[in-house]
Amino acid sequence: MLPLQLGPGQFGDNTLYLLLFYLPFLLFLFYGQRIQAFMILGEVSRALGKLKIMREKSRKEVIDYLVNHLKPKSDPQEQVDQLLEYFTIMPVDLDPSGIVRKIEHVVTVRNDRIRSEIRRLAPETDLVKVSTAENILEAASSINYIYKLVRHFYLLGKRTSNIYILVQLQMIMPMILQEADALVNALEAFKLSQPIGDGIGPMVVGRMMLNHEKMDISKDTVMVKSEYKDRNLYLIKAVGPGGNVGEPGTAVERLISELGVKINSIIMIDAALKLEGEKTGEVAEGVGAAIGGIGVDRFKIEEVATKMNIPLYAVVIKQSLIDAISVMRKEIAEAAEKVTKIVYRLVEEKTQPNDNVLIVGVGNTLGVAQ
Amino acid sequence: MATMIPSIGEKRGKQIVYTIEECLGCGEKNKRTFTVGDYVFKQNGQCKKCSGNILITMIYAEPIKPTQ
């Protein structure tokens, strides 16, 4: 008999040893899943605890900002809790024709409502502070929603002892935590009105707008008419330095359809989410409507560009999600010069003298004037 | 797949936010820490050298470098 071979002989026929040896196997065989579930439950519950702390912190930030900057007459706590739970029901998509207009309508109503709620708290506050409060509130309600969703699946998995729900939750937890972390980071930038990574588009266009007369073209959006090498430039960005994204879609539509300006080319500048491994602040060129969000603005720009057969050029600045919503990184700020050069080069190469060129700086213009 | 999961990015450590001012007259640049009320393209006083207008051209964050 080999010395390492296991069997009764090795243990001197002692049944107790035998039992002790096989017990763990049996335990894992029959209760393995439960043990695993127990461990996953612990892990998810710790993550949920972290999310809860983030939620409390963000709620406090909202209240602090309102109390310190908007100086409301009454205690805003109750109203903040109400606004954090504010929901939007998206239009039904069973019959998708014309859905973009419906989405636009619902979103406009939502934004107006939130703005008016903040105004109601502090009637005589300036616009920059109101838009900052909106931004902070939006980040806080995102964190609130993430927390509630994770809590829902955690409790559901626990109550029904469903390991598959818990495993899925455990798998995506690191990403959820990172995203929540990014939102908490964003709060810091918002409350000090510092430019965020997403503001690079407005920053490039804002520089071109300096010392020119501005006109309102759509809600929270300004336009400037200037010239470059015999071309007429129409520059569009959201109104800064408040935290606005404006309505670039409506602005482009209005300029072309209502004001009847014949545009020969559209150049859009926006921040784009990078892939893992790409460098922050890298500039890339392409075609198409470079604009994120729910899709209303992109739809409008694509529609009018297609109808009028206007080429759409895009210049994007690569960054991660956390960079896009936190204080602008040096690499991104320094990319502005390169982007400006590319835009002017595009104007020279793709258009003729006397052409009308539309340049749109897309993004949240917090901390960036014009 | 790519559009669904973009890079969320690394966790940011402690950072200092700087304001970069530029004189429109002589082009002199000045880097200082951010103060509340600063925003990009704000006219911020006059240049000591040439009394040209000073403009804030950039506001950005840099990670705190570990002291050697």
Ligand SMILES: [Zn+2]
């Ligand atoms: Zn000077």
